[in-house]
Amino acid sequence: MSVSKELPFTKDAFEDIAETYGTPVFVYDEAGIRASAQRLIKAFSWAEELSDGQRNHFAVKATPTPAILRVVHDEGMGFDCSSRPELSMVSGAGLADTGIFYSSNNTPDEDYVYANELGGLINIDKLGYLEQVHRALGGLPTRMAIRYNPGKVKQGNDIIGDPYDSKFGARPDQVIEGLRRMRQLGATDVGIHTMVVSNERRPESFAETARLLRELAERAEAEAGVSVGFLNVGGGIGINYHPDEDPVDIEGISQAIESELAPMGIPIYTEHGRAVTGSHGYLLTRSTHGIQESWHRYLQVDTSINNMARLATVSAAFHVLDVLGREGDPEDKMFVVGSMCANTDRMFKEKLLPITTQPGDLLVIHDAGAHSRAHSHNYNFRLRAGEVLVHPDGTHSLIRRPETEDDLFATTKGL
Numbered sequence: 001m002s003v004s005k006e007l008p009f010t011k012d013a014f015e016d017i018a019e020t021y022g023t024p025v026f027v028y029d030e031a032g033i034r035a036s037a038q039r040l041i042k043a044f045s046w047a048e049e050l051s052d053g054q055r056n057h058f059a060v061k062a063t064p065t066p067a068i069l070r071v072v073h074d075e076g077m078g079f080d081c082s083s084r085p086e087l088s089m090v091s092g093a094g095l096a097d098t099g100i101f102y103s104s105n106n107t108p109d110e111d112y113v114y115a116n117e118l119g120g121l122i123n124i125d126k127l128g129y130l131e132q133v134h135r136a137l138g139g140l141p142t143r144m145a146i147r148y149n150p151g152k153v154k155q156g157n158d159i160i161g162d163p164y165d166s167k168f169g170a171r172p173d174q175v176i177e178g179l180r181r182m183r184q185l186g187a188t189d190v191g192i193h194t195m196v197v198s199n200e201r202r203p204e205s206f207a208e209t210a211r212l213l214r215e216l217a218e219r220a221e222a223e224a225g226v227s228v229g230f231l232n233v234g235g236g237i238g239i240n241y242h243p244d245e246d247p248v249d250i251e252g253i254s255q256a257i258e259s260e261l262a263p264m265g266i267p268i269y270t271e272h273g274r275a276v277t278g279s280h281g282y283l284l285t286r287s288t289h290g291i292q293e294s295w296h297r298y299l300q301v302d303t304s305i306n307n308m309a310r311l312a313t314v315s316a317a318f319h320v321l322d323v324l325g326r327e328g329d330p331e332d333k334m335f336v337v338g339s340m341c342a343n344t345d346r347m348f349k350e351k352l353l354p355i356t357t358q359p360g361d362l363l364v365i366h367d368a369g370a371h372s373r374a375h376s377h378n379y380n381f382r383l384r385a386g387e388v389l390v391h392p393d394g395t396h397s398l399i400r401r402p403e404t405e406d407d408l409f410a411t412t413k414g415l
């Protein structure tokens, strides 16, 4: 039997959304997002107590939609931004007051200036960017950070890869030199950031990262006489894509970090994406031609892989897929495909699904709340889906309209 997971909405509610807004469409559960944000904030309350107005940040790149940002802001989260448009979205939505941690790379001068104007804490990715920030801003901000890459002493995973091969961050010696130069150039409160795991479930992995950060801060003090004023442990907490996995122990992860870092008595920041929104988004799609057969069975749907690009790009990606109303029907292995003219448009391969599936049936891809709509693209002129937020009282709103052909041609000349 295929694996299944509980859905927060009934089949009728999904039908209503599909009829109101069309498919494919991303559907978010506001109550679920709020509950996950609250759980994280509670679990990391020890870190909030140490912090100074800055706090748990939401990684905008996970679900960059103003209505979603408003929900997490309402719950008290700040924002981790990594690009100018992310800054513009947070600022334009009037949400910059809960704090911005700006972790960009290959950054133009004007973006550093903009981040600084918004009160964002600039986190440089490479030592070489320090002089650039100094020049672009006409001096350093009082608070700054540098991103640490521990290299071979820390293992990554299938999603993020090993730190040693990652383009992000600086070597320990470079971090220490960066902190020393920051202080020399006028910053009074300097910190270290890192982000080396993704969809990680093991508390011991977070404890290891925290220990590496603490040891580096101690080295900075011992070797360069620099007191590290704060640390950012990044994001990377996983979710249960597989229903048979144990629930992620958010509190255990937080405690693992706390035991390494709380004794330092300095502000500790976090920046989570997937753990906040990942489990609370669904891609709703309708079968167009039901099951068509050649060498395999192909279940044809009205989304292509452009809307769920992580199914093509993340080798470890796994998502539960339900055909609504066909639960318990006989199943067989099939490929789930859209209409893109590319053989990579194969969202699921040999997935056990009901052989009774008919054209018009609704399908739900679970756990599409983070790094999903955000990763979508327009290859082969496939349109990107809109987004709907279901409020705690069951009403729903369109928070991003679906793309149209006009959107595709909006940047071309000659039509």
Ligand SMILES: Cc1ncc(COP(=O)(O)O)c(C=O)c1O
Pocket: 059, 061, 062, 080, 103, 195, 197, 198, 199, 234, 235, 236, 237, 271, 272, 273, 274, 275, 370
């Ligand atoms: C710098 C940084 N912080 C936070 C995140 C959020 O990661 P996650 O959604 O895994 O928590 C990312 C994800 O790519 C990131 O690059």
